[in-house]
Amino acid sequence: MPHKVSLSRLKLTDFRNYAAAALALDGRHAVLTGDNGAGKTNLMEAVSLLSPGRGLRRAAYGDITRVGAAGGFSIFAALDGMEGDVEIGTGIETGEETTARKLRINGTTAKTADELTDHLRLLWLTPAMDGLFTGASSDRRRFLDRLVLSLDPAHGRRASDFERAMRSRNKLLDEGRFDPSWLAGIEEQMASLGIAMALARQEMLGLLTRLIEETRETSPFPSASLQLSGFMDGQFSRPSVDLEDDYAAMLAESRYRDAGAGRTLEGPHRADLIVHHREKAMEAERCSTGEQKALLVGLVLAHARLVGNLTGHAPILLLDEIAAHLDEGRRAALFDLIDGLGGQAFMTGTDRAMFSALGDKAQFFTVADGRVFE
Numbered sequence: 001m002p003h004k005v006s007l008s009r010l011k012l013t014d015f016r017n018y019a020a021a022a023l024a025l026d027g028r029h030a031v032l033t034g035d036n037g038a039g040k041t042n043l044m045e046a047v048s049l050l051s052p053g054r055g056l057r058r059a060a061y062g063d064i065t066r067v068g069a070a071g072g073f074s075i076f077a078a079l080d081g082m083e084g085d086v087e088i089g090t091g092i093e094t095g096e097e098t099t100a101r102k103l104r105i106n107g108t109t110a111k112t113a114d115e116l117t118d119h120l121r122l123l124w125l126t127p128a129m130d131g132l133f134t135g136a137s138s139d140r141r142r143f144l145d146r147l148v149l150s151l152d153p154a155h156g157r158r159a160s161d162f163e164r165a166m167r168s169r170n171k172l173l174d175e176g177r178f179d180p181s182w183l184a185g186i187e188e189q190m191a192s193l194g195i196a197m198a199l200a201r202q203e204m205l206g207l208l209t210r211l212i213e214e215t216r217e218t219s220p221f222p223s224a225s226l227q228l229s230g231f232m233d234g235q236f237s238r239p240s241v242d243l244e245d246d247y248a249a250m251l252a253e254s255r256y257r258d259a260g261a262g263r264t265l266e267g268p269h270r271a272d273l274i275v276h277h278r279e280k281a282m283e284a285e286r287c288s289t290g291e292q293k294a295l296l297v298g299l300v301l302a303h304a305r306l307v308g309n310l311t312g313h314a315p316i317l318l319l320d321e322i323a324a325h326l327d328e329g330r331r332a333a334l335f336d337l338i339d340g341l342g343g344q345a346f347m348t349g350t351d352r353a354m355f356s357a358l359g360d361k362a363q364f365f366t367v368a369d370g371r372v373f374e
């Protein structure tokens with residue numbers, strides 16, 4: 001069983017609809033119940049900001065700050081983390097527009113948000129993700145990259161460096177500056193970063209596929225088969241240097257075409273995650289709403305197990321309204337599965353009775369009008 005990472009304290013100031021709130025957690029799962037609009041998802045969002053990036057809503061920091069607050073927002077958390085006890089503080093200081101948030105770990109300013117992954121790994125599942133299989137491929141790519149990131153923290157840097165290189169190539173092409181040596185330099189960089197990104201995604205999917213295979217018999221959820229498509233399809237068994245050379249050559253050949261299109265048409269930024277419902281041998285997008293939800297829950301929980309197995313520490317799970325449409329038996333099976341992962345899960349719902357099968361495995365909180373109490 002992986003080690004448990006658990007939040008022991010969470011304090012919010014001027015965060016969404018919370019002027020000030022504090023939660024004392026005892027290491028068990030946390031169930032947050034309350035009416036619509038009470039502030040349950042806001043609490044989950046606050047926890048999600050303990051990982052790199054803009055949290056589970058991908059919101060602008062200015063929007064997170066409580067309407068009417070004099071300054072910015074802040075989040076403080078204490079946890080029993082992957083390297084022992086740690087205190088994390090994050091937020092923005094003034095209400096003005098900013099793209100960066102301050103981050104302090106044990107009182108010291110962190111150089112990058114990636115340092116958070118030394119202390120905890122977070123995974124979430126929200127109702128906003130229900131359309132993942134039918135929606136835009138960019139959402140599936142972001143989902144895929146978050147899965148990779150929770151195993152391989154360097155993936156985020158790779159992806160942002162690739163984006164930056166691609167933007168400078170697009171700009172040169174857009175301005176008609178076809179300087180071959182300048183472009184070749186950028187394309188070489190794109191090739192090494194782009195292939196590294198694609199290989200990291202491929203490796204994670206391979207590991208996840210194996211784990212899904214191993215746990216298939218016992219899982220109460222349908223199993224997913226996973227494939228990458230849209231970039232270097234079927235070529236990932238070749239040496240990475242050959243793939244890099246091929247991609248660099250592809251970019252060099254497509255300069256005029258890409259200039260015409262106004263963007264780079266080939267690359268890891270065009271890849272898609274293709275998911276099938278294995279038992280039904282059906283594309284996920286053609287499954288029923290309930291089947292899609294079950295597939296997604298199964299996939300995220302399988303990934304949580306993988307993160308626990310590979311890092312030795314179970315991730316913290318944020319499961320927003322996960323039990324809403326399940327019957328009693330399925331809910332109980334779901335809670336058993338979540339508990340069996342060995343980590344701390346935060347779960348929300350409108351009705352406390354829905355979580356009764358958790359018994360004393362969870363701490364129950366009531367959320368009402370921007371206040372939270374046990």
Ligand SMILES: Nc1ncnc2c1ncn2[C@@H]1O[C@H](COP(=O)(O)OP(=O)(O)OP(=O)(O)O)[C@@H](O)[C@H]1O
Binds near residue numbers: 015018036039040042
């Ligand atoms: N920056 C902000 N300042 C003040 N209030 C905000 C801010 N952003 C969002 N809110 C409010 O926070 C409230 C609670 O939102 P939240 O999504 O957490 O509700 P919830 O309890 O998860 O509800 P539901 O059960 O409907 O999903 C909403 O009424 C929203 O208007």
